[in-house]
Amino acid sequence: MAEALARLDHDQRIDVVSAGSRPAGGVHPDAVAVMSDLGFDIRQARSKPASEFEQVRFDAVVTVCDSAARDCPSWPHAERVEHWSIEDPSFEADPLRRRQRFAETRDDLRRRISDLVDSFRVEEG
16 A cells, blocks of 8 residues: 555656565555545555565655565665664454554555655755
């Protein structure tokens, strides 16, 4: 969702990729649904291993869950590394509550991404 949100809101200003510490291969159906609510189709997205990007130079690397912060490689080519401790909504057992948690997570990520992009503008200032 984070990659899709960054593209949706900031595509003209930033290049973005996403990867995981334990990629599942696909995107959770509830993530697809809540992004569809914003008019953004992520059905064809794929989860990628973080190792694909270990040697890439980044202005910022953001981990979004505690296990990713522990398991992901170090990022020596990143100017800035941030960790956002965000609970994985897919572990919610109740389907209706899980969908709500995905929407809440989407909105939280969207706010955080906008704040991060704004912080780069201030630094360039």
